[in-house]
Amino acid sequence: xxxxxxxxxxxxxxxxxxxxxxxxxxxxxxxxxxxxxxxxxxxxxxxxxxxxxxxxxxxxxxxxxxxxxxxxxxxxxxxxxxxxxxxxxxxxxxxxxxxxxxxxxxxxxxxxxxxxxxxxxxxxxxxxxxxxxxxxxxxxxxxxxxxxxxxxxxxxxxxxxxxxxxxxxxxxxxxxxxxxxxxxxxxxxxxxxxxxxxxxxxxxxxxxxxxxxxxxxxxxxxxxxxxxxxxxxxxxxxxxxxxxxxxxxxxxxxxxxxxxxxxxxxxxxxxxxxxxxxxxxxxxxxxxxxxxxxxxxxxxxxxxxxxxxxxxxxxxxxxxxxxxxxxxxxxxxxxxxxxxxxxxxxxxxxxxxxxxxxxxxxxxxxxxxxxxxxxxxxxxxxxxxxxx
Numbered sequence: 001x002x003x004x005x006x007x008x009x010x011x012x013x014x015x016x017x018x019x020x021x022x023x024x025x026x027x028x029x030x031x032x033x034x035x036x037x038x039x040x041x042x043x044x045x046x047x048x049x050x051x052x053x054x055x056x057x058x059x060x061x062x063x064x065x066x067x068x069x070x071x072x073x074x075x076x077x078x079x080x081x082x083x084x085x086x087x088x089x090x091x092x093x094x095x096x097x098x099x100x101x102x103x104x105x106x107x108x109x110x111x112x113x114x115x116x117x118x119x120x121x122x123x124x125x126x127x128x129x130x131x132x133x134x135x136x137x138x139x140x141x142x143x144x145x146x147x148x149x150x151x152x153x154x155x156x157x158x159x160x161x162x163x164x165x166x167x168x169x170x171x172x173x174x175x176x177x178x179x180x181x182x183x184x185x186x187x188x189x190x191x192x193x194x195x196x197x198x199x200x201x202x203x204x205x206x207x208x209x210x211x212x213x214x215x216x217x218x219x220x221x222x223x224x225x226x227x228x229x230x231x232x233x234x235x236x237x238x239x240x241x242x243x244x245x246x247x248x249x250x251x252x253x254x255x256x257x258x259x260x261x262x263x264x265x266x267x268x269x270x271x272x273x274x275x276x277x278x279x280x281x282x283x284x285x286x287x288x289x290x291x292x293x294x295x296x297x298x299x300x301x302x303x304x305x306x307x308x309x310x311x312x313x314x315x316x317x318x319x320x321x322x323x324x325x326x327x328x329x330x331x332x333x334x335x336x337x338x339x340x341x342x343x344x345x346x347x348x349x350x351x352x353x354x355x356x357x358x359x360x361x362x363x364x365x366x367x368x369x370x371x372x373x374x375x376x377x378x379x380x381x382x383x384x385x386x387x388x
Contacts, residue, residue: 081132101204
């Protein structure tokens with residue numbers, strides 16, 4: 001059952017409460033979403049659950065799958081895949097959109113293909129990687145959708161590895177794109193830093209002169225917003241201009257999505273304004289220090305009847321800049337929690353609320369291991385459960 005326990009008010013009580021309305025952002029994007037990953041607060045949303053074509057933002061899912069395989073040892077960065085003649089024929093020329101300028105028959109490492117996908121938005125690089133991993137692009141998209149399901153992207157589906165228009169088979173929402181970006185940053189921090197913020201990448205040769213082809217990263221925040229380090233732009237005729245981006249300043253990381261804009265310049269201006277607003281109009285307020293116990297949770301079938309709930313990191317909430325609202329907190333978990341439990345396991349959340357502000361949900365973890373009870377302990381617990 002769902003257990004609700006009131007947290008000690010001292011951790012969130014304000015000395016002099018003031019009225020604090022959520023700051024307003026006047027944006028032009030038909031679809032927009034922003035979340036503060038440090039607190040879990042949704043700072044802004046406009047039509048965030050509308051299904052839309054992702055264009056090249058779908059490539060974030062391809063990259064996530066590859067990162068996951070690399071982390072598990074199923075894929076190596078120095079592993080090479082050959083560019084099939086049929087793939088080259090399909091994905092070269094102006095009709096094929098963004099390209100890495102791969103050549104037919106060449107062997108390309110996974111590392112360089114990932115750079116071609118992330119930095120250059122190469123449609124050819126996506127398909128070569130997908131075919132190299134799974135044999136066919138369709139088999140690879142099955143893997144993309146399986147990973148999307150695991151991540152809880154409940155309103156997204158992928159029919160291609162690169163987001164190329166496919167009559168509506170591929171669709172996402174701004175909320176799902178933000179969650180995909182968040183999962184990439186959380187699950188693969190080293191790979192994220194290695195690939196997503198490269199300012200440019202050189203691959204391929206020009207016809208005739210054979211000069212190197214260098215293309216700049218299309219990320220409109222890089223070099224314009226402090227702490228910007230990813231993620232992916234997208235554009236097709238049906239989707240318009242979109243962008244999923246992230247930046248970190250003073251320990252606060254924001255993820256944003258804008259979509260449906262009418263020009264590349266408009267996308268760049270909107271993205272910079274939106275991210276600047278997120279950092280200037282909101283502030284972080286520390287509420288629980290790392291390692292501090294907030295409450296306890298009941299344990300079922302364990303060697304102990306309860307376990308302490310502690311902050312896994314310094315926990316903060318996101319508030320309007322200059323505001324000190326009255327806040328309330330409660331601890332929420334599905335319990336009693338069945339043993340065994342590992343120290344550091346995420347088993348509860350601290351839910352913080354304030355009038356006219358978004359709910360914020362922060363993780364709490366077990367302070368120690370709790371093993372399973374012995375035979376007689378389990379028998380006694382089973383007997384007592386029969387009588388409530």
